[in-house]
Amino acid sequence: MKLYGYFRSSAAYRTRIALNLKGLAWDPTYIHLTRDGGEQFKPDYLKLNPQALVPALEDDDGTVLTQSMAIVEYLDETRPEPPLLPKSPAERARVRAIAQAVACDIHPLNNLRVLRFLTKDLGLSEDDKNRWYKHWVETGLDAVEKLLAGHPATGRFCHGETPTLADICLVPQVANARRFDCDLSNCPTVVAIEQACLEMPAFSSAAPENQPDAA
Amino acid sequence: MKLYGYFRSSAAYRTRIALNLKGLAWDPTYIHLTRDGGEQFKPDYLKLNPQALVPALEDDDGTVLTQSMAIVEYLDETRPEPPLLPKSPAERARVRAIAQAVACDIHPLNNLRVLRFLTKDLGLSEDDKNRWYKHWVETGLDAVEKLLAGHPATGRFCHGETPTLADICLVPQVANARRFDCDLSNCPTVVAIEQACLEMPAFSSAAPENQPDAA
Numbered sequence: 449m450k451l452y453g454y455f456r457s458s459a460a461y462r463t464r465i466a467l468n469l470k471g472l473a474w475d476p477t478y479i480h481l482t483r484d485g486g487e488q489f490k491p492d493y494l495k496l497n498p499q500a501l502v503p504a505l506e507d508d509d510g511t512v513l514t515q516s517m518a519i520v521e522y523l524d525e526t527r528p529e530p531p532l533l534p535k536s537p538a539e540r541a542r543v544r545a546i547a548q549a550v551a552c553d554i555h556p557l558n559n560l561r562v563l564r565f566l567t568k569d570l571g572l573s574e575d576d577k578n579r580w581y582k583h584w585v586e587t588g589l590d591a592v593e594k595l596l597a598g599h600p601a602t603g604r605f606c607h608g609e610t611p612t613l614a615d616i617c618l619v620p621q622v623a624n625a626r627r628f629d630c631d632l633s634n635c636p637t638v639v640a641i642e643q644a645c646l647e648m649p650a651f652s653s654a655a656p657e658n659q660p661d662a663a
Numbered sequence: 664m665k666l667y668g669y670f671r672s673s674a675a676y677r678t679r680i681a682l683n684l685k686g687l688a689w690d691p692t693y694i695h696l697t698r699d700g701g702e703q704f705k706p707d708y709l710k711l712n713p714q715a716l717v718p719a720l721e722d723d724d725g726t727v728l729t730q731s732m733a734i735v736e737y738l739d740e741t742r743p744e745p746p747l748l749p750k751s752p753a754e755r756a757r758v759r760a761i762a763q764a765v766a767c768d769i770h771p772l773n774n775l776r777v778l779r780f781l782t783k784d785l786g787l788s789e790d791d792k793n794r795w796y797k798h799w800v801e802t803g804l805d806a807v808e809k810l811l812a813g814h815p816a817t818g819r820f821c822h823g824e825t826p827t828l829a830d831i832c833l834v835p836q837v838a839n840a841r842r843f844d845c846d847l848s849n850c851p852t853v854v855a856i857e858q859a860c861l862e863m864p865a866f867s868s869a870a871p872e873n874q875p876d877a878a
Contacts, residue, residue: 498809
């Protein structure tokens with residue numbers, strides 16, 4: 449299995465966690481998102497992923513997959529143990545909704561290409577860029593906290609006592625929040641779940657700072 | 664089944680299409696996103712969806728669901744006919760990836776709350792706001808076109824000859840592109856699929872302009 453990723457990409461981080469949780473080894477290809485104008489725009493990579501985004505995963509049979517949440521669901525369908533989604537439709541919907549509260553409502557607003565467009569194309573100052581970043585991360589994680597805190601299905605992890613797609617999306621987002629010094633004081637449940645996750649080598653070894661291309 | 668939505672919300676539009684394709688009737692509650700500072704912020708609605716976003720769906724047994732893609736998957740798991748996802752994991756991954764190329768990489772950048780923050784909080788001009796809008800819609804749909812055009816699995820719809828989650832996400836996004844006069848000349852496959860979808864009453868009757876709250 450080949451994973452095309454970048455150490456700092458949250459979406460690639462999600463995929464690394466899922467592969468680790470499934471106990472799957474992968475052959476890494478590093479796509480540096482800022483070097484040489486962005487290696488994601490090279491013709492060979494665009495053939496794999498015309499969106500010019502990481503990650504892309506190539507399975508052993510040659511199937512190429514893109515979009516981190518779709519990749520995690522694919523891994524869960526093709527390698528069911530340990531499961532990354534609960535069994536019942538309502539529970540699966542809750543896990544997916546938490547994942548999407550991060551992957552649709554927070555992360556798209558603060559990834560590299562968006563921050564670049566704000567400063568380089570629209571001429572926003574660094575201060576305004578940081579205000580934008582913190583606004584979406586803080587309001588977004590505050591809402592995730594409300595989805596989690598006091599909900600009977602929340603356990604050591606976002607849903608119960610084992611990690612799911614929701615935790616896989618949450619942990620990289622909290623890492624970004626910390627990197628940009630966002631206020632997490634309203635999010636004790638989020639922080640407790642992050643800590644529970646990071647005690648698992650599947651999460652901690654997938655962290656950006658532990659990737660070979662982070663040097 | 665109760666659907667909390669707003670005519671112009673793309674995410675609510677997706678949910679309406681899915682309910683129609685499944686042949687499910689719903690009892691609508693209209694959450695006006697701009698009236699009175701936004702009805703999505705009223706305490707009663709926040710109890711249903713702490714994210715203050717539409718849609719939310721309440722199933723007949725009282726289960727409350729949020730996040731449009733999670734809702735579509737829930738409907739597909741609880742009411743399997745007609746299926747909105749293919750059978751094989753690789754095909755399901757392709758459909759989800761196309762859906763997410765819209766729902767994670769285009770739509771989050773041009774919804775109402777984001778456009779408002781750009782102009783009201785960051786002081787961008789209307790021209791710059793429109794430039795932002797067009798940039799993400801056009802580069803985003805150009806990438807979706809590349810995922811679709813010439814791919815052997817693309818048919819009358821994004822994946823084969825029946826509509827899936829991918830079409831459910833694509834059609835509302837193209838409607839937004841038209842509303843903001845974006846350039847679709849690079850996207851003939853996207854436009855052909857949109858037309859095929861809109862020939863189906865399940866899609867056309869779900870369109871924003873056909874909702875009672877559009878008046």
